[in-house]
């Protein structure tokens with residue numbers, strides 16, 4: 001997981017597929033990032049902001065009761081404890097500080113569920129930048145509270161009325177918006193996707209998760225590193241940051257996708273939003289909608305570096321169902337007193353399924369990145385319990401059956 005050079009290629013994936021008018025902006029960003037990342041003063045300033053404003057370093061917590069139940073050693077990297085409640089803050093603070101260093105005055109962002117929009121609005125407010133967030137009209141209706149949060153933080157939310165009026169349309173619109181205001185605006189991409197240099201740059205801004213965890217695991221585990229490292233994958237930024245800390249060890253790397261958004265196992269090579277990767281598409285190359293219980297994983301593509309890590313066999317990308325995810329939320333809540341985000345619960349759901357099988361034999365050690373906290377999912381879990389359609393587990397609990 002090194003520097004992909006000026007082409008931004010990861011094997012047969014990645015690259016830069018943008019209109020001519022955006023090529024200079026991508027090149028300017030690449031050289032701006034290269035200079036900043038090589039500048040110890042920028043790195044120190046970012047580290048300081050992450051410590052003072054975002055609450056880094058986050059702990060690695062041994063999940064003692066759940067470990068005992070599963071017969072293995074389970075460690076949790078606690079991105080749920082950051083300011084704003086997920087790993088997204090690491091990336092947006094990095095990009096906002098870079099934008100400011102490059103003389104930009106405005107951040108543009110796209111958002112689906114609103115989480116990247118809220119994080120971008122937070123970083124913009126902290127650094128005194130304007131913020132414009134593109135959001136599908138349908139998503140705006142579904143995520144009213146996050147729209148309000150962004151506005152509270154001083155951002156302007158632009159309703160996108162094209163296509164399915166969801167995340168992929170918002171991405172397209174944000175790229176279009178950027179073309180018209182490249183001099184003053186920075187486009188703040190929310191995951192390890194988009195044209196070069198974004199997949200590489202976002203992975204570097206998330207690398208802090210894996211590097212902290214590597215040191216913390218060294219202090220907690222007798223053999224110094226976990227046997228298996230697991231993270232959920234939407235675009236793949238929390239997984240990329242986590243994997244970057246362990247890719248040079250012999251730890252197995254597992255990225256867990258949503259069954260309805262499994263771009264690695266069910267996708268095919270294609271170009272989406274400026275980069276080449278595995279993409280969910282029909283036989284005519286039309287992009288398919290992804291479906292998942294967690295809005296943060298509702299994306300039809302995956303970061304190009306993950307597609308490459310799967311190609312070369314360095315990482316595996318299984319998928320889990322919505323029902324397994326709800327079970328995982330409940331299990332962690334009841335055994336450890338931690339309510340994970342639905343996204344993060346995908347990683348845990350795979351561990352619950354694999355524990356005690358040759359995939360995760362008894363006695364092994366597993367690091368799971370808990371990418372975010374579950375407070376945001378409360379209303380959705382209440383609705384699931386009400387209709388009981390997807391989750392027997394929640395219904396059983398409502399009836400008070402002891403677990």
Ligand SMILES: *Cc1c(COP(=O)(O)O)cnc(C)c1O
Pocket residue numbers: 086087088115190191192232233234235236237238239296297341343344371372373
């Ligand atoms: C956005 C989000 C994700 C998915 O994004 P990645 O780029 O795949 O990390 C996962 N977990 C949480 C809590 C999120 O908010």
